[in-house]
Amino acid sequence: MAEVLVWPALFAYGEAALAYAGNAARPGVAGRLATWGVRLGWLVQTALLVAQAARADGFPWDAWAGSLNLFVWLVVAVYLIWGCRTRFRLLGLAVMPLAAILLFTAWAGGGTGVGTRSHYSNVFLILHVGFVLAAFAGFTLAAGLAGLYLWQERRLKRRQAGGLLGRAPSLASLESLAGRTVAFALPALTAGIVAGFVRLGSHGGGVDALMAVTLLTWVVYGAFLVLRYELGWRGRRAAWLLVAGFALVIVARLGLPLTHFA
């Protein structure tokens, strides 16, 4: 029954994606419709998650599709913190279609239903899956900001800035926001990895491909923070590093975890 909620959430995210496209062509009412689409969609998805949690016997998002559902919710939540500001609406053009597609994929993979009981403890799953997914959501948004930075920087370099003025965030704010997002997300990833290793230590087991990619992701984003804040890496180089880190997030999130909790 809870699964029914996935459709209004999908509809709202889809509406937001379309409205963001309309807003890019002609700013105004479409932008406000997009913002409401994001808000309503997120609220409905929250209700879906609450219903799943209430009906499940344990943590319902440990399987691949379920964790995708939770991941989408976290991405939209992080986006909602500042993404609804007028100048950041261009970012919604990248985030909301992705959210709609991933939520649909989660539904198709059975990640919006009740789920099966996991043999992992709830506390471990919340700490490990919750923190890792929250970090990945932050990295996704940071990559979106970096993408917007690269696109905008390219337009400034090509002297095609007319359409940007007053409508897009400044390069400085994109850069600073991306840096701060990573600065919050990396400790979350660290906590998630530590939780995983603690369990590995007590219950035994080997390092699989997903763990290796996640560790590599941690190294890339750790390097980003050191280079950004200690060595003054800014601009295009820093933005490309965030995009490279996001490529690892995609591999970890979509490519490998099918058997991680099997």
Add this chain to the structure above:
Amino acid sequence: MTLSLVGISHHVAPVELRERVALDVSASGALAQKLAGEGEAVCLSTCNRTEIYLAGADESLAVEALGEIAGEELGSVLYRLSDEAAALHLFRVAAGLDSMVPGEGEILGQVRAAYEAGSPGQVLDRLFRQALHSGRKVRNETAIGESPASVSSAAAALAEQVFGDLTGRRVLVLGGGKIGTLSARSLTSRGAVVETIESRTVPAERVRAELADADVVVSSTSTAGFVLRKADVEQALIGRRGRPLFLIDIAVPRDLDPAIHELDGCYLYDIDDLEAIVAETLAGRRREATRAEAIVAEEADRFHSWHASLDVVPAIASLRARAEAIRASELERVRGRLGGLSENDRRTVESITAQIVNKLLHLPTVRMKEAAAGADGAVYADAVRHLFGLEDER
């Protein structure tokens, strides 16, 4: 009450004439007080226009006053508008649609200042408040005022696109050209700190030294050859820890080596680039102006309906007062025969008679208000006064 407007503007009068009738806010206020007499007056004076809005005041006195201030008969350059046309004109002015640069934002503040300094009454108060509201609505619902409309504001907007808030950002101005100075002023008004090197031959050593701290460089010298070369900027970038540098070259021949733009984190715009941005944004403003005109026309219609209703409101009020007087006197007349009624019954009788009067007058009231929005309002009002003998109550 007739609404009228007399004035001159950049559409019809040259600057030599406009500057003679340009008044500051206090002088505009004083003139409005003088012209209002028994009626209402507001004088709006900006660098593009001097206009006097009147309601129930003598228009010829305003024409005379403007002639006196100009020191000559204004004759053909003076325009006169009345009622609906005058209101629509003010709404277009407040929205920036009558300005040289469509959508310029300063006019809204000037309209507000004129309104506050003037002598408005019922009509002009409503007119100016609604004009200010429609001006704000146009800015909120269209993108007419979003983009820069001059080279100097384009330079400042580009700097904001790179740095965001310009408060505390260091601007290095080389030379003392007019557009360079205007650009520096535009940046200062956004909170930037300006350092100027204002000599004909700018010392290269000093410029290189200042580059380490500068965020924006505005160059408009008359030096032959480049003041800054790519190698100079490349050198300065080493100590900047990735901070971007925005350079504006307004000089012709150019002061800054175009190859600087190739450096990572450096953005160099020359006068042609800035003018291209202004042309693009002005085209955008003109497109938005079409949407703004629709908003303004709608607001002007609302004002017109309200203004027209003023013709019939006194007649409606008189009619209702007459009906109420008849109802009250008839009840008074039969009070003795109703003595046996309880307090509740008496209240019921009061209520029923009031309802009968209201129901009888409802349709005529609605029809008169509808007619007022068209051209027949005054005719209907006169007919009602005649039919119900209300002439004495005008």
